[in-house]
């Protein structure tokens with residue numbers, strides 16, 4: 001069973017912010033912003049590559065509810081999902097990073113030359 005499935009099953013403790021039948025949101029253990037929450041589906045989905053549009057429909061509402069719950073909906077926030085090797089995905093269970101609580105920077109995505117890939 002993967003790490004986040006264990007969090008869903010409460011085999012591994014997490015600091016839960018919001019939960020319903022389909023999704024759970026909890027604090028990231030290694031926060032990269034004053035607010036850093038992970039929102040995941042309870043069902044195992046490897047990554048955004050495999051997620052169904054139907055699941056994304058409710059996932060979207062859930063992410064919006066999390067942002068309201070922690071009161072960053074008005075000040076603004078960022079939603080990120082890392083996919084695969086180049087995306088930097090470490091945990092192979094779909095998760096959305098919800099980052100906020102401060103003005104976020106937008107820099108340094110790659111050590112490689114940004115010119116001429118396409």
Ligand code: AMP
Nearest residue numbers: 012014027028029030082088089090091
């Ligand atoms: P990613 O690199 O997109 O796969 O993100 C995985 C995230 O999971 C990282 O930001 C980790 O800090 C976070 N993480 C790993 N283990 C735990 C855990 N037990 N509870 C909460 N967050 C975790």
